[in-house]
Amino acid sequence: MIDMVDYKVNKPVLLIVMDGWGIGRGGPEDAIAQADTPVFDRLWAAYPHTALFTHGPYVGLPAAKDMGGSEVGHLTMGAGMILDQGPTRINKAIADGSFFESPALQQIMQAVANGTTLHLIGLLSDGNIHSHLTHFDALINYAFEQGVKRLRVHALLDGRDVGIQSAQKFVCELEEDFAYINGNEGFDYGFAGGGGRERIVMDRDNDWSKVGQGWNVMVHGQSENRFPSMLAAIDHFRQQQPDLVDQDMPGFVIVDDQDQPVGAMADGDAVVMMNFRGDRAIEITEAFELDDFKGFDRGDMPKLTYAGMMVYDEDRNLPNLQLMGPTKVDNPFGRRILGLGVKQFRLTETQKYPHVTFFFNGGYRQPLDESMEDYILIPSDKGVSFSDAPQMKATEIADKAVELIESGEYGFGLINFANADMVGHCGRMESAIVAVEAVDAAVGRIVEALEKAGGAALITADHGNAEEMLVATKTGFEASTKHSTNPVPCILFDAAYDGSWQLRQPDPQDAPLAAPGLSHLAATLFEVMGHPVPDDLNPSLIEKR
CATH class of the missing domain: 3.40.720.10 (Alkaline Phosphatase, subunit A)
Structure with a gap:
């Protein structure tokens, strides 16, 4: 002493x-x-x-x-x-299995049990400041084990808490998961689109135009930037601007050979915000959860079940469903x-x-x-x-x-x-x-x-x-x-x-x-x-x- x-x-x-x-x-x-x-x-x-x-x-x-x-x-x-x-508690809960017993996660699984799509939104990173790639891995593999047939990842690219041009590495890691799962009959897992964290979604300054762009990309599959794959999108923007930092990449959607978005959200789908840190997750959570939301025009909003990795605003208990309780x-x-x-x-x-x-x-x-x-x-x-x-x-x-x-x-x-x-x-x-x-x-x-x-x-x-x-x-x-x-x-x-x-x-x-x-x-x-x-x-x- x-x-x-x-x-x-x-x-x-x-x-x-x-x-x-x-x-x-x-x-x-x-x-x-x-x-x-x-x-x-x-x-x-x-x-x-x-x-x-x-x-x-x-x-x-x-x-x-x-x-x-x-x-x-x-x-x-x-x-x-x-x-x-947050990440320590999540990692321990994943390791001992209690993470998968969360009532909120079970409600998410029940929502997509009839064949609708599970959407994961979050920062694709191992920086451990807002999110971690291993948490994506854990939830993707659990969904597969539980028989969830269709899953889409809406990837927010980092380049801030990790290397400035490291997005390809994280994309390829999840693509390996998807390739294995899609080798099983009836499963369809993949990316829906994304963009840099500084361009879409992860705002904390009430810049609703940034959040609204992300909303249109993720929820409605709307963007002038349309590509057949994540890597094609990243390569395109890199060719336009070789020194482009991942966090500044414009929003984009992945489309099929008919130019239709592969990951637009629909009635009955479920959504999980994978970020555990709240300050840059709360605004998009408000858009998903608040009946009187006025930040931007949400358009025709599908009926969704939404959850966050943790509580983002304890005063208002947002989101209502939390996979992990707060520290x-x-x-x-x-x-x-x-x-x-x-x-x-x-x-x-x-x-x-x-x-x-x-x-x-x-x-x-x-x-x-x-x-x-x-x-x-x-x-x-x-x-x-x-x-x-x-x-x-x-x-x-x-x-x-x-x-x-x-x-x-x-x-x-x-x-x-x-x-x-x-x-x-x-x-x-x-x-x-x-x-x-x-x-x-x-x-x-x-x-x-x-x-x-x-x-x-x-x-x-x-x-x-x-x-x-x-x-x-x-x-x-x-x-x-x-x-x-x-x-x-x-x-x-x-x-x-x-x-x-x-x-x-x-x-x-x-x-x-x-x-x-x-x-x-x-x-x-x-x-x-x-x-x-x-x-x-x-x-x-x-x-x-």
């Missing part, structure tokens, strides 16, 4: 998340190292700091190579402990400090709003007490690539943060800067550098306001990204748009720091539970705020010198 330090600061105490800011190797691939970051450099040199692990078992994911993400990162920070996350956090940090009478705020722009609310809260989206919690959203830019506007809303977030600090009302605040992550996903080094510099400047303004207010801040990240903008290939380097498994920085800013304490450093002998990670931040915040640390939390990172 770490000796508790007699440590207390006046409010406010902030948790500042520089999303996608990892600790890289400092080479030509590292946008953070190449950026001018005087604020970060000064804080790192002058105040207690450490490195946190944010991937694999450190955040409840199954494998050491599994990249962390904003969802699992914020959930782990809010929980203050390591919990099995529950019984007593997240925000709820705990409400019980102590601490007023709090959450502040970010649209891209990370679910993370500072729903995920940090462990499953609830709205304040539990509106008189004690303020959730503040700065709308993200629309109609422009983040790589073309890499400052995003860092300045506006800093403006609001300074205002909230100066109000003197709040004992805690959670702030997320999305820049290094969202611009990092675009794969452009020069833009990522500007993004990092924008965050550095914004953090500097917040720290200045905190210093005047006598406050403190844990400054960290939920995962890496912008420090690894290039990855080595057999022929050289290519742009990387995915998260990294690098550790992230963690600085405890306090203007009254006297050198008597430090933050615990990583030890090669640490087990995942003990190694400094996101699960230790809740206890650290309790200690910084001067409150006893609850016994059930992973311990604080603060230790005496």
Whole structure:
């Protein structure tokens, strides 16, 4: 056990998340190292700091190579402990067979027992951020074993959490499954069509035109882009634009030799959204489930049975059918400090709003007490690539943060800067550098306001990204748009720091539970705020010198 330090600061105490800011190797691939970051450099040199692990078992994911993400990162920070996350729980349930006993899955199977079609929608990827290809394999093989005669996959192409041009690999893996199954009399399994995740379906910014395009491709089989196979579609778009990233591929449908779509949905069909992460699955789920949906014209909507891999909106219980129940956090940090009478705020722009609310809260989206919690959203830019506007809303977030600090009302605040992550996903080094510099400047303004207010801040990240903008290939380097498994920085800013304490450093002998990670931040915040640390939390990172 770490000796508790007699440590207390006046409010406010902030948790500042520089999303996608990892600790890289400092080479030509590292946008953070190449950026001018005087604020970060000064804080790192002058105040207690450490490195946190944010991937694999450190955040409840199954494998050491599994990249962390904003969802699992914020959930782990809010929980203050390591919990099995969506893919871990799904993998365990598949392995022990309980996944296939799900009442929701049985209802899906019953819906197609009379020969209608089972449709699987989801990100074709092994990135383990939104989905995993093994989950497709498991459900496809189970459907075959249960005698489901017809199945269609509506493939959302990744190129973001995996290699930028890796779609063919994932398509071919499922094509092998289909070839085996279709060798049995009466079975018809195959792809219906698809498109890049950034072009259709996987929106989280209420861009209903993007979701509507996906709806027309998947539900109605409507698209000007029509091909005899998935590989033909991918090859076509690659020939048009050789450097096209999978996530940006236009929507398309697969058609037969009569130019008829092979996977349009019809009355009596069943649909499963295979993504386990909710933020980019909720809008298409609303289109399938809400009677009063107004996002776009759904046209003649077939009567379908719809299910999701997990809950995507717990407040509204969407979707109604869930193959796996949600990861529950019984007593997240925000709820705990409400019980102590601490007023709090959450502040970010649209891209990370679910993370500072729903995920940090462990499953609830709205304040539990509106008189004690303020959730503040700065709308993200629309109609422009983040790589073309890499400052995003860092300045506006800093403006609001300074205002909230100066109000003197709040004992805690959670702030997320999305820049290094969202611009990092675009794969452009020069833009990522500007993004990092924008965050550095914004953090500097917040720290200045905190210093005047006598406050403190844990400054960290939920995962890496912008420090690894290039990855080595057999022929050289290519742009990387995915998260990294690098550790992230963690600085405890306090203007009254006297050198008597430090933050615990990583030890090669640490087990995942003990190694400094996101699960230790809740206890650290309790200690910084001067409150006893609850016994059930992973311990604080603060230790005496």
